Amino acid sequence: MRLVQLTVPTGKRETILEALDEREIDYVLTDEDSNRDYTAVVYFPLPDPAVEPVLDELQSVGVDEDAYTVVVDAETVVSRRFEALREEYENGDVESDRISRQELQAEADDLTPTFGVYAIMTVISALVATAGLLLDSPAVVVGSMVIAPLIGPALGASVGTVIDDEELFKESVLYQILGVVLAIAAAAVFAFIVRTANVVPPGLEIDMVSEISERLTPDLLSLVIALGAGVAGIISIATGTSVALVGVMIAAALIPPAAAAGVALAWGQPSAAIGATALVLVNILSVNLAGLVTLWYAGYRPESLFSLGETEQRLRRRIVALGFIVLVFAVFLGAITYASYTTATFEQNANEEVEQVLAAEEFEQYQLLEFEVVMGDDYPFLGPERVIVTIGGPPDATAPELADVLHERINRHTDESVRIEIRYVTIIER
Known part of the structure; x- marks a missing residue:
């Protein structure tokens, strides 16, 4: 349930209230005396699936993007009319369980920290993952996933594509590229320092460390992790549920392989880093691909109907491109799997x-x-x-x-x- 707070523009009071009355939505109206271009503030509760169509209709009658609109969680609403509204919009399918397009965009923005925080947390998580790999400690590796800030950029690109927010898409793609580069570079530098300072036993062979070796020679099952993480991440953010654990799953697909690639480079074995780097790339592409398909299936579309056709074409192009690249990497991983077999x-x-x-x-x-x-x-x-x-x-x-x-x-x-x-x-x- 959501409680919507909406400023009423001058001259639009009757139009907005008529729209709410037609949908039999309960509301409370208070006058606005701040001497701005708004005459009142209207408050009304809505079921989750009703937020997007109601806001779209209100926008079509004169509520523009400059209006003050706030959507917050409502714990309890006691109203017969609200129950009737809930029965109208909640029909048990995927679209009825999702949050509105407006909330989805806000969620994607909130999940992506500022670049400084993102870079610092990515480097820290890579260092912790590198230490966990060299210690052959699964617990430490899992700890590195918890602090990795990767879920926002990983899902933001999909959200930006589907709702036609190119700025969000470009920012998320840039964050993902820089995140991978930072993680591998930080892991390589840290592992080189550890090796030259003899913090680990001299002559340590990285292929004998199980936490490292399994990521130097990845197999096709790695795709399942990435695709599952992408679908679960989008479902979590789209339904307004907690994304913390899903963020760990996405980090599991990215941070440890990036750290393994950095360790291989520090040990002077660039060929050993090929498999881990390929695993990072295929995982991040698979997360984006799964996110795009899941969002479109959930019914998210651009705000403007005029941009729907253009967005669909862009979506298809990106799905085809991502699908082709993932397929190429899948063949590569399949060859590694066959060699292992x-x-x-x-x-x-x-x-x-x-x-x-x-x-x-x-x-x-x-x-x-x-x-x-x-x-x-x-x-x-x-x-x-x-x-x-x-x-x-x-x-x-x-x-x-x-x-x-x-x-x-x-x-x-x-x-x-x-x-x-x-x-x-x-x-x-x-």
Whole structure:
């Protein structure tokens, strides 16, 4: 429920009151004596879905944008006429649950802080995320998402497109670009300082840190996170519910991958940063794409009917462009996913081959102690480089032909030759 406070322009009192009476809207009228161009202030309660059509109608009869209009939450309204009004406008579909176009624009503006605050909070969240990644701490990484101010710009571009507010659109796009650049740069500088100051163990391999490695080689499931965040964010802001948790979800799609890209750059591995950077870009584009489609589906349109056709064309162009770019990135992520799948399949098959060989009668004196597949450094499409097989056996046991057998059997499952390294461990039983 909303309570609307509206200043009545000189000469428009009767017209406005007649419009409210026709819709059977209860109102309270007070005289205005501030010697301006307004004669009164009218107060009237409305159900959420009625705000936009009523304000549009009042604007059409003479209430321009210079008028003083305030829309605030109303906890309780006791009125038979209000209940009838609610039944008229609330029919249980998506459009009846959303806030007005005017409130949506105000919400989008409020969610975007000033650039100074936005830049500082983005840098802080990137630094915290970088520390969490290097510590391999999921809790710290989640904490970095909470303070990231990304939800406003991420959703503002979609709102600006749908309601034909190009200034909001351009500002949001600029904020998103600068946010990504700031996050990656801050993470790279901080990680470089940490590394050179030996705050982390010397020789730390970032691909051995699970919180980092999973973002250096992203897969197609990452798209689900970004698309879900975009839809959930728009639904939250459009229905006037809390967007705090959804903001964390959007930050989850952007801040940790940006920090991972910065860490890879600080470690002198630009190729390792490719996957994480691609993940950041595809996530931010997916959030915008999901936001555009969801807003249009929810029924948001420009204020002026004359700009509706132009806005629709612009919307289609942007959806097609975003969809195409997301598709290209999806193919890229799909290739990474396929490479990960083939590597996992190779590891499983290679392990089974080793077990079958050692189960043969001629090698039954040996037992498999450890099996490891060492990956190459061709990010983001990682593949097996060598296989380390640790075997235990009795003292003075030798089987030089075992290496040849394992090499031949394991390399059946890969297109490129993989080196086989066998380590013997003497086992003495007493």
